[in-house]
Amino acid sequence: xxxxxxxxxxxxxxxxxxxxxxxxxxxxxxxxxxxxxxxxxxxxxxxxxxxxxxxxxxxxxxxxxxxxxxxxxxxxxxxxxxxxxxxxxxxxxxxxxxxxxxxxxxxxxxxxxxxxxxxxxxxxxxxxxxxxxxxxxxxxxxxxxxxxxxxxxxxxxxxxxxxxxxxxxxxxxxxxxxxxxxxxxxxxxxxxxxxxxxxxxxxxxxxxxxxxxxxxxxxxxxxxxxxxxxxxxxxxxxxxxxxxxxxxxxxxxxxxxxxxxxxxxxxxxxxxxxxxxxxxxxxxxxxxxxxxxxxxxxxxxxxxxxxxxxxxxxxxxxxxxxxxxxxxxxxxxxxxxxxxxxxxxxxxxxxxxxxxxxxxxxxxxxxxxxxxxxxxxxxxxxxxxxxxxxxxxxxxxxxxxxxxxxxxxxxxxxxxxxxxxxxxxxxxxxxxxxxxxxxxxxxxxxxxxxxxxxxxxxxxxxxxxxxxxxxxxxxxxxxxxxxxxxxxxxxxxxxxxxxxxxxxxxxxxxxxxxxxxxxxxxxxxxxxxxxxxxxxxxxxxxxxxxxxxxxxxxxxxxxxxxxxxxxxxxxxxxxxxxxxxxxxxxxxxxxxxxxxxxxxxxxxxxxxxxxxxxxxxxxxxxxxxxxxxxxxxxxxxxxxxxxxxxxxxxxxxxxx
Amino acid sequence: xxxxxxxxxxxxxxxxxxxxxxxxxxxxxxxxxxxxxxxxxxxxxxxxxxxxxxxxxxxxxxxxxxxxxxxxxxxxxxxxxxxxxxxxxxxxxxxxxxxxxxxxxxxxxxxxxxxxxxxxxxxxxxxxxxxxxxxxxxxxxxxxxxxxxxxxxxxxxxxxxxxxxxxxxxxxxxxxxxxxxxxxxxxxxxxxxxxxxxxxxxxxx
Numbered sequence: 001x002x003x004x005x006x007x008x009x010x011x012x013x014x015x016x017x018x019x020x021x022x023x024x025x026x027x028x029x030x031x032x033x034x035x036x037x038x039x040x041x042x043x044x045x046x047x048x049x050x051x052x053x054x055x056x057x058x059x060x061x062x063x064x065x066x067x068x069x070x071x072x073x074x075x076x077x078x079x080x081x082x083x084x085x086x087x088x089x090x091x092x093x094x095x096x097x098x099x100x101x102x103x104x105x106x107x108x109x110x111x112x113x114x115x116x117x118x119x120x121x122x123x124x125x126x127x128x129x130x131x132x133x134x135x136x137x138x139x140x141x142x143x144x145x146x147x148x149x150x151x152x153x154x155x156x157x158x159x160x161x162x163x164x165x166x167x168x169x170x171x172x173x174x175x176x177x178x179x180x181x182x183x184x185x186x187x188x189x190x191x192x193x194x195x196x197x198x199x200x201x202x203x204x205x206x207x208x209x210x211x212x213x214x215x216x217x218x219x220x221x222x223x224x225x226x227x228x229x230x231x232x233x234x235x236x237x238x239x240x241x242x243x244x245x246x247x248x249x250x251x252x253x254x255x256x257x258x259x260x261x262x263x264x265x266x267x268x269x270x271x272x273x274x275x276x277x278x279x280x281x282x283x284x285x286x287x288x289x290x291x292x293x294x295x296x297x298x299x300x301x302x303x304x305x306x307x308x309x310x311x312x313x314x315x316x317x318x319x320x321x322x323x324x325x326x327x328x329x330x331x332x333x334x335x336x337x338x339x340x341x342x343x344x345x346x347x348x349x350x351x352x353x354x355x356x357x358x359x360x361x362x363x364x365x366x367x368x369x370x371x372x373x374x375x376x377x378x379x380x381x382x383x384x385x386x387x388x389x390x391x392x393x394x395x396x397x398x399x400x401x402x403x404x405x406x407x408x409x410x411x412x413x414x415x416x417x418x419x420x421x422x423x424x425x426x427x428x429x430x431x432x433x434x435x436x437x438x439x440x441x442x443x444x445x446x447x448x449x450x451x452x453x454x455x456x457x458x459x460x461x462x463x464x465x466x467x468x469x470x471x472x473x474x475x476x477x478x479x480x481x482x483x484x485x486x487x488x489x490x491x492x493x494x495x496x497x498x499x500x501x502x503x504x505x506x507x508x509x510x511x512x513x514x515x516x517x518x519x520x521x522x523x524x525x526x527x528x529x530x531x532x533x534x535x536x537x538x539x540x541x542x543x544x545x546x547x548x549x550x551x552x553x554x555x556x557x558x559x560x561x562x563x564x565x566x567x568x569x570x571x572x573x574x575x576x577x578x579x580x581x582x583x584x585x586x587x588x589x590x591x592x593x594x595x596x597x598x599x600x601x602x603x604x605x606x607x608x609x610x611x612x613x614x615x616x617x618x619x620x621x622x623x624x625x626x627x628x629x630x631x632x633x634x635x636x637x638x639x640x641x642x643x644x645x646x647x648x649x650x651x652x653x654x655x656x
Numbered sequence: 657x658x659x660x661x662x663x664x665x666x667x668x669x670x671x672x673x674x675x676x677x678x679x680x681x682x683x684x685x686x687x688x689x690x691x692x693x694x695x696x697x698x699x700x701x702x703x704x705x706x707x708x709x710x711x712x713x714x715x716x717x718x719x720x721x722x723x724x725x726x727x728x729x730x731x732x733x734x735x736x737x738x739x740x741x742x743x744x745x746x747x748x749x750x751x752x753x754x755x756x757x758x759x760x761x762x763x764x765x766x767x768x769x770x771x772x773x774x775x776x777x778x779x780x781x782x783x784x785x786x787x788x789x790x791x792x793x794x795x796x797x798x799x800x801x802x803x804x805x806x807x808x809x810x811x812x813x814x815x816x817x818x819x820x821x822x823x824x825x826x827x828x829x830x831x832x833x834x835x836x837x838x839x840x841x842x843x844x845x846x847x848x849x850x851x852x853x854x855x856x857x858x859x860x861x
Contacts (some may be wrong), residue, residue, distance in 0.1 A: 518708075552715065578715075579707075579708035580708065580711075580712045581691075628799065
């Protein structure tokens, strides 16, 4: 009995010890108990779903990656501007046209700023747009199939960087040029840049139902560098804002020569006014040559069309359409708050953050308070348009996003941090380090009238010691923060693929419901599709041999093919007959100078094989499709060029 | 007796629900099929619960040598059942009407019920025979052959009613809306009988 009492007391003392320990950690240091709370905030239990989708640009990977938040897990890489041997994108006959340009086939791109389509200022989850910087293009990705459906080349542009941001009803996706160039392109001395080069800002209309893109007009601006842009929204809907640098118009050693002016400009474009001008026949069609590539979900095939003219607009011919707002020191990001009132110019060499007022801008324009003009475009007074300045928030401001609760979050590249500040009072509320040298940041719904301000993630340029080392080359790092409270809270560190320049994110509900499971075989309109085993055949057309091949667990039909000769061009048209979710089949044949194909249920894809050696060569399914995947193989007999072996094929019986 | 006759008519008419709703449903779930595959058995044929379920069930079943799920025209039952059900519903309605106008007694109600029950049992017997053939009559060249501990080939017969584990699949077989409507309808004819009997006994006493 005595023992029991003693041990009970001992237990009580120990329990008390634990309790008081917890109390002290809650009120005091942020270790122990709090750390486990953070783990809970990012823990998505096995089989459960993340609450948000995030679409990260892959930068120099040319593609887009799909992530879940808050877990930071990567779900998919969507091929956009770069060949992708995993699926055969850019290798298959059907998708090669997607990468066609006026410069011919380009296997690689530099993907920058994804933006989700909007309706009434809110993300509607239909498409993601993304720009290619190097060979200017804009792509549209479907958020039902998560595949690239359309790519349009942007003529008269170079370094397609101030792109691809959508207006609040996705009327336009906008693409601005970072490098000004001679328009039209011509042979001329580089030193004659100033006054002769121009920068094209392209307004690409988006068809409301199909999403199909068409360049409505290009505004030919002075030869500055147009760095980033964002649409007006709410009260400023109808306007678009572009940051500029190199208003010095230097053409060499820009790091010095483009950093001389105390202020560069934000160009404010009243696109509604220009649209009206264009609708009334304004502007002029100029000869051009640019590719428009469209992927058809039913033929599973892309077609590339070369367009031969584009409408250009000289801004000084549309009075009241374009103004310059002086903004300190080579501004980079150009961000508009959810109300549309504040335009943040992130002057990357400035110690302060400049915020312009849309209302004040309209007022200055109305009262014609101009400080001068540049190439006929009125320049407003800095002070007249200024809403406020965030004093000394950090070093090297790049990008700002908003939480919809009156706060803004700006990344500082040089001081490696995200700073939270208040719109209107311009006071700094909080700052948190990033690891390291942060570029963009994203708040789900950030570029819209309704940000979903629960999470924010910072995408960094430098990784160094964040993960287990992998030699000199590493994936970049991102950090996820909880921004639901007054202070930001670092939740998670996760690696990203390529170099994400910006990401678009939104709550998962809409997209998750519409995500497609299969392609219906009945809707397959591919000219070389075999929709059943009965349709399979091998057809010789001169040196071309077309094989109508089907796949279903667990065989190819046909799986024995004879009559192919050295020097032939063999087209394997592979149709996946499966109509079951997540049952792709792959295709590869020995010695093909090409990638594999990964064919989704109901889809047809084509791989070209040019056999160079006599023999009997196997092909097989590359996706572990079923219990009998290893049996899913076939043979193709290649005879000498002058042989008389006739075309024959079979499945389940010998070729006689 | 009027009330009993109306219930008789309603009960018989509920059989017609079988023309719109499935009689029976069999669902097949497995680890890699978190959304189970399923077949709805109508009196005039078998349909997939989702668009491609039958195709996918057939696709999986070919491994173990099962025949494909029969099309409506491949089984005489699917042309006979609609006739029988329609005939029984009409017969029930006629008996109910005759009862309403006191041309027949409540005993006809139980007569209808007994006849329907016999037909139902025969139907179930036939259905069970089909399940046994479907699950047990396997292609000798099947890719996967599984035997019972005693060496006999395993049967993949789905349960007539209830749950059964078949290899990696969890198979559940239960009546569906049309079936439940039929049971409710048949029960109502019993109620009609009981009510008719009660009122006629009252008259006598």
